[in-house]
Amino acid sequence: MASDYLVFDGITKNFGDLSVVAPVFDLSVKRNEFIVFLGPSGCGKTTLMRMVGGLDTPSDGEIRMEGEVIEKPDLRRGMVFQSYSSFPWLTVAGNVDFGMKYRLDLTPAKKAQRRDHYLDMVGLADFADTFPNKLSGGMRQRIAIARTLAAGSEILLMDEPFGALDAQRREGLQLELRKIQAQDSKTIIFVTHDVEEAVFLADKIVVFTKRPARIAEIVDVAAVFGKERTLEMRDSETFFKLRNDVLRMVRKSAGTIQ
Amino acid sequence: MTDPVALPHASAPRDAAVGASAGPARRPRKRVPLFARYFAFRAPIGQRAEVTIGIVASIIVLALWEVSVRYGWINALFFPPPSNIAATLWGMLSDENLLYHTGVSVARVWGAFLLSAVMAIPLGILMSCYRSVGAACEPIVDFIRYLPVPALVPLSIIWFGVGEETKIFLLWLGTFFQLILLVADDMRRVPQEYIEIARTVGARPIQVLSHVAFRAMLPNLVDNLRISLGWCWTYLIIAEIVAADSGLGFVIWTARRYMQTSEVMAGVVTIGLIGLVSDQLLRLLHRRMFRYL
């Protein structure tokens, strides 16, 4: 069944006495769906992503991908981290190559082609031979995005990947990301604090409560806008209204303590 | 608006500023007072300035020393002037086979140092990667680490006699247990994110270790190796003073017996020079290897 692609099945996460993901967290993600996590800082979004990535395990319950319990990381789930996202000893191109280093199915020529394609997409083609220490924070973030896209995972876990980018670059990459998602049928979980970005990108927005993370609301954006996204959409009445609705939900959920 | 390239003014200046450092061509430089230029907090002063300052400072110290002896402020018997030491050093090169003794000492230091490094690197890495190995080794390592090497000289002679083994053992003892903890610490400081990036792009644990974790710790490791090479020299002199018929420690100790202060000094200066040269070479190597830092 399509709706069983990625399933959070009754999970909980505690760090010692600290409850980070509330008991019995359930969520089902369809293949090729774009999910955006929206919630107050420190509520447990990164923790949830790490568990999907296989970098951490739930205290209880399980996360399944295509019926298989996720226990450790693998190439099918790529991740863009919030910090230390590129290797300082590799050039920009080397960092992107690293995403494909363990893919045995691609020829070197194919890898080089993919690398150049994604470097170009994130606007770093001119800096291919530069080391990350010579780049700005936003540029380093783009390295990580290119590396993760080049790796070609089915599920992309992106933790505030556009946080340090300027508005122009951000819009460009948002559109590209939607395009990639449609073309290569990727499933994406994306964390952001920017409500407008959430509404623009998401098929479905999951609004969280304060820690411990609980689902406050799920907003079905795809039901309103469908799969196609254009920049004009941003100026429409519907977009405005939806954005304000979500903003209200975020405010409300941040205030509620259950 | 769709294409970021269509709006060059939005991103170009910022990106361009990273590549090219120069502004408009050859405007007269803004005047900065000399003191402010060389005493700006944590600001770089340029490589050439650093070398020049280093050489000038050394020459000043040597000159003060020379002058103090010449004017009789210091007793030349206990503190021979640099000119005298230099002359003695020159004489020792031909009369006392100083080069041979230096070679012997250098060989001992490097032999023991390499032995320590080859053993400490894998063990240190294991200690930090597997907490149980770390927990098992730490008490032993910490205990031995605090034993003063000189206190173990008698034991070492009982075990190994007075041959090369004793010297290598003492040097090894002085460095191995320090180095192992430094290596473990370097590995522990590799950001967890690096490990996780590697794992999420499909690296197996052994690949994570060799392709990423080891590579990430390498700059710190090379630095720590350089520092422990310095310790080797400390222990070498102890080893050579106690039981040796060759090496710089032997030369120094023999000269002391005859109150040849300038020969003692010449031996000490030789060690200092070797230290200075090898340290600078290793620093240079570090800069070359890790340009990205």
Ligand SMILES: Nc1ncnc2c1ncn2[C@@H]1O[C@H](COP(=O)(O)OP(=O)(O)OP(=O)(O)O)[C@@H](O)[C@H]1O
């Ligand atoms: N390894 C850990 N050990 C102990 N506590 C942790 C650990 N990782 C996260 N936490 C705690 O879990 C809570 C949720 O952290 P998480 O990083 O998931 O938040 P977040 O929703 O991603 O926040 P932000 O939006 O600021 O990135 C925080 O209170 C944090 O202190």
Ligand SMILES: [Mg+2]
């Ligand atoms: Mg987070």
